[in-house]
Amino acid sequence: MNKNGIKALVFDAYGTLFDVHSVIEKCNELFDGKGVEISKTWREKQLEYANLHQIMGNYKSFYQITNHALHYAVKLHDEQLDKRAENELLKAYLQLSTFPEVKDVLTQLQDKKLAVFSNGSHDMLDPLIKQSKITDIFDQIISVDEIKQFKPAVASYKYAAKELKVKPEEVLFMSSNGWDISGAKNYGFHTAWINRQNLPIEEMDMEPTIIYHDLTGILEWK
Amino acid sequence: MNKNGIKALVFDAYGTLFDVHSVIEKCNELFDGKGVEISKTWREKQLEYANLHQIMGNYKSFYQITNHALHYAVKLHDEQLDKRAENELLKAYLQLSTFPEVKDVLTQLQDKKLAVFSNGSHDMLDPLIKQSKITDIFDQIISVDEIKQFKPAVASYKYAAKELKVKPEEVLFMSSNGWDISGAKNYGFHTAWINRQNLPIEEMDMEPTIIYHDLTGILEWK
Structure with a gap:
């Protein structure tokens, strides 16, 4: 990569x-x-x-x-x-906490195109991001609700790439959820698994490109 | 029903x-x-x-x-x-135990068409059923592997109905798995949820036709 x-x-x-x-x-x-x-x-x-x-x-x-x-x-x-x-x-x-490193890491990455891509519908995702005061950091907030296809369906990741106007291989996708990493890899994104709980890799023949313990690891992509 | x-x-x-x-x-x-x-x-x-x-x-x-x-x-x-x-x-x-009431209940229902319909592939399902000595009780052993569509996909239940040569509404489907009952109901089977663990009904707007604590309940369908 x-x-x-x-x-x-x-x-x-x-x-x-x-x-x-x-x-x-x-x-x-x-x-x-x-x-x-x-x-x-x-x-x-x-x-x-x-x-x-x-x-x-x-x-x-x-x-x-x-x-x-x-x-x-x-x-x-x-x-x-x-x-x-x-x-x-x-x-x-709608008022969940961000993990401690989130805001600082995102702020340092602002010269890249940054997006949220979630199974959450906008009625829950938008207020959540807003209250955490990180809305302005993102270029796009993409919800699968726009096409009604949940991750890890191929159609959902494909939609995200289309909305972002990038090729699958131009995306680095971050998730703490093993199933989401497997789905993103299955579609063709590069993936960074944020393994916060020190879990085993999912046994789905879809290994992440890279693994970090929290989001600070992605600062090497600055 | x-x-x-x-x-x-x-x-x-x-x-x-x-x-x-x-x-x-x-x-x-x-x-x-x-x-x-x-x-x-x-x-x-x-x-x-x-x-x-x-x-x-x-x-x-x-x-x-x-x-x-x-x-x-x-x-x-x-x-x-x-x-x-x-x-x-x-x-x-491949050597799992049947629940205690299984053999007796199935034996009493033998004048109906009886079938197994499972996500298991034949390489695990057939030896399992054979060792439990209930193979002969069933008219058909149907595996989703034959069409490579897991339950609860509509295609899987549809395939079972086709193989059984019956209409969806002519089937009473038994499962202990809430998700499987929801899927069967979603397709159009009548369903009996075998709620062995006394769990809440799944919140999927797909309630079972009837609920029993074990398979003896279905003897009323004799």
């Missing part, structure tokens, strides 16, 4: 720029001490439902899916979700 | 007829005391990889996926998988 051949640095949002488990605190407050497990199930079900809707061909927006996954997670852990709790938790999802 | 309108009783295999966690013992033997967590990750990754390959459009057989998921699970739990352990565990997957 040649540094000069890369025209766009493209970032996944959830888990990569934003810490989805920063809702634990609110979950703990609402469901006494069950914040960790509810938050974990919520995220797992959110990903599973996105995959299943993609496979079944009955797309729903990531906002709807996030709401459905929340309902499932709360039930699984024997709690009740009233309307107030639902609203507070969905609101918390 | 009219009992007389049902022409075929169709069963998922893994988790429904066969207990995938019956490999725990072998896992415990090979990875001192980590049987429960390795077996759990193994199953979760197996399902995730099948979904991801389906979405990415790069099909691999369930046997290959099961092997890949095993490698991931063992690494995640900080263990090593040598060739001998790999062989023993994959062999254990």
Whole structure:
């Protein structure tokens, strides 16, 4: 991979720029001490439902899916979700924290074309990016909702490349999600897996181009 | 749903007829005391990889996926998988136990058309069913490998109906897997969710026709 051949640095949002488990605190407050497990199930079900809707061909927006996954997670852990709790938790999802290094790293990379490319729909993605005060850093915020094809479908990455007006091999794509890295590689992006949790590489014959423990690693692409 | 309108009783295999966690013992033997967590990750990754390959459009057989998921699970739990352990565990997957009520229930339903319809490829499904001595009970063993489209894709259930020579609404489909019930319902089968673990209904707007705690419930369809 040649540094000069890369025209766009493209970032996944959830888990990569934003810490989805920063809702634990609110979950703990609402469901006494069950914040960790509810938050974990919520995220797992959110990903599973996105995959299943993609496979079944009955797309729903990531906002709807996030709401459905929340309902499932709360039930699984024997709690009740009233309307107030639902609203507070969905609101918390629009206020996730960025990981500590995010803003500094992005600021240093501003002479490249920078984009977010997410499964999130704009109704959740735009307010989230706005409240974190990093909107202006990005040239484009691309949501799969624009074509209703979730990552890791080939059609989704292809759409992102088209919107960015670059060839697949001109993209370096960053994600903390192994499945997203596999999907990006399957389409033809270069990939940097942000392996925040020190997990094994996914066994999908789709290895990342490079692995970093957090986003500071990509500063070598300046 | 009219009992007389049902022409075929169709069963998922893994988790429904066969207990995938019956490999725990072998896992415990090979990875001192980590049987429960390795077996759990193994199953979760197996399902995730099948979904991801389906979405990415790069099909691999369930046997290959099961092997890949095993490698991931063992690494995640900080263990090593040598060739001998790999062989023993994959062999254990061909010798899963049926749930206790399975044989008796199936025997009582033999005047209906009975079929297995599984994501498993024949190289793992056929020996598994054979060793459990229930092969002769079934009229058909249908694998998605024949068309390389994993459940819950519409194409997979459609293929099963075609092979069974019945209309979707003439099928009662049994699965313990919520995602499989959602997929079958999405295509148009009647569904009986075998909710062995007392889990919440999946939040996918695809509720099962009926819910039983184990397969004895379906005897009312005799």
